[in-house]
Amino acid sequence: MSQIHFIGAGQMAEAMLRAAISRGQMAPACFTLSDINAQRVTELQAQYQLPSPMSDEQAIVDADYIVIGVRPQDDIASVVAKISQLNQSATVVSIIAGVTLATLSQLFGGNRPIARIIPNTLTDTGYGYSGAVLNELVQKEPLQPFLESFGKVMYIDERMLDIFTGFGVAGVNYVYYFIESLVDAGVLAGLPRPQAKDTVYENLVGAVEMLKISGKHPRQLLDINNSPAGVGMHGLFELNNSDFAASLQRSVLAAVRRTTELANE
Ligand SMILES: NC(=O)C1=CN([C@@H]2O[C@H](COP(=O)(O)OP(=O)(O)OC[C@H]3O[C@@H](n4cnc5c(N)ncnc54)[C@H](O)[C@@H]3O)[C@@H](O)[C@H]2O)C=CC1
Numbered sequence: 652m653s654q655i656h657f658i659g660a661g662q663m664a665e666a667m668l669r670a671a672i673s674r675g676q677m678a679p680a681c682f683t684l685s686d687i688n689a690q691r692v693t694e695l696q697a698q699y700q701l702p703s704p705m706s707d708e709q710a711i712v713d714a715d716y717i718v719i720g721v722r723p724q725d726d727i728a729s730v731v732a733k734i735s736q737l738n739q740s741a742t743v744v745s746i747i748a749g750v751t752l753a754t755l756s757q758l759f760g761g762n763r764p765i766a767r768i769i770p771n772t773l774t775d776t777g778y779g780y781s782g783a784v785l786n787e788l789v790q791k792e793p794l795q796p797f798l799e800s801f802g803k804v805m806y807i808d809e810r811m812l813d814i815f816t817g818f819g820v821a822g823v824n825y826v827y828y829f830i831e832s833l834v835d836a837g838v839l840a841g842l843p844r845p846q847a848k849d850t851v852y853e854n855l856v857g858a859v860e861m862l863k864i865s866g867k868h869p870r871q872l873l874d875i876n877n878s879p880a881g882v883g884m885h886g887l888f889e890l891n892n893s894d895f896a897a898s899l900q901r902s903v904l905a906a907v908r909r910t911t912e913l914a915n916e
C-alpha cells in the first residue's frame with residue numbers, strides 16, 4: 652500500500668483525500684499531512700481518521716508519493732528543500748497551477764520523478780478530469796490508482812496544461828455561475844426557487860445526455876427545440892443580442908492567462 656504525504660493541507664488536498672477515502676479507493680492509513688497551519692492538520696486528521704505520524708519529517712521519510720499542495724505564491728523552494736533533504740526517492744506530485752515540470756526539475760536538481768497534476772474540485776462525484784503530465788522518471792502504473800481515486804485522468808501535452816487549467820479545471824466555475832444565473836431567471840419570471848432549481852438541474856444533466864446519446868451538434872438540437880416564431884426562438888434572439896458567447900470565451904482566456912502569470916509570481 653503506497654504512503655502519500657501532502658505538504659499543504661488546503662481545500663484541494665482535502666477534496667482529493669476525502670474523495671479517495673469516501674469512494675473506497677484508498678484507506679485513511681495511506682495519507683499523512685503537514686501544513687504551516689498545525690490546527691488545520693489536526694482537524695483533518697480527526698475528521699478523516701488519518702494517522703498522526705511522530706513528526707512531519709518522519710512522514711516525509713516514509714512517503715512513496717509527496718503531494719505539494721501549496722499555492723504558486725507560497726514558498727515552494729522551502730518545501731522542495733525539505734523534501735530533498737529527507738527523501739531522495741519519493742515521486743513528487745505537484746498540484747500547483749502554472750508551475751512547470753522544467754521549473755520543478757530545476758528546483759529538485761534533476762533526478763526526481765515528478766508528476767504535474769491539476770485536479771478538479773469535482774473529486775467527490777467521480778466526474779471531472781485531472782490534467783496530468785509525468786516526467787520520464789515517473790512509473791505510471793503504480794501512480795494511477797491514486798490519481799483515479801479522485802476522478803478521471805487526462806494525460807495531456809504539457810504545453811496544453813495551463814489551457815486545461817483555465818478552461819477545464821476552472822471550467823466548473825462557469826457552469827456553477829450559469830446555473831445560478833438561470834435559476835435566478837426562473838425566479839425573476841415568477842417560479843418558486845425550488846422548482847426553478849430542480850428544472851435547471853434536470854435540463855442541464857438531460858442536455859448533456861441528449862448530446863451524448865444523439866451525437867448531434869448543439870445547434871442541431873437547438874433547431875429541434877425551436878418552432879417557427881415560437882417561444883424558444885424569441886428567447887434565443889435576445890441571447891444572440893447579448894455578449895454571452897464572447898464573454899464566456901474572454902473569461903476562459905483570462906483564466907488561462909492568469910495560470911501562466913501565477914507561475915511567475
Ligand atoms: N482549488 C482548486 O480548485 C485547485 C487548486 N489547485 C492548486 O492546488 C494548490 C492548493 O490550492 P488550494 O487548496 O485551493 O489552496 P489553499 O490555500 O486552500 O491551500 C494551501 C495550503 O498550503 C499551506 N501552506 C502554505 N505554505 C506552506 C508551506 N511552506 N508548508 C506547508 N504548508 C503550506 C497553507 O497553510 C494552506 O493550508 C494551488 O497550488 C492551486 O493552484 C489545482 C487545481 C484546482
Ligand SMILES: O=C(O)[C@@H]1CCC=N1
Binds near residue numbers: 748817820821
Ligand atoms: O483558482 C485557482 O487558482 C485554482 C487553479 C485552477 C482552478 N482553481
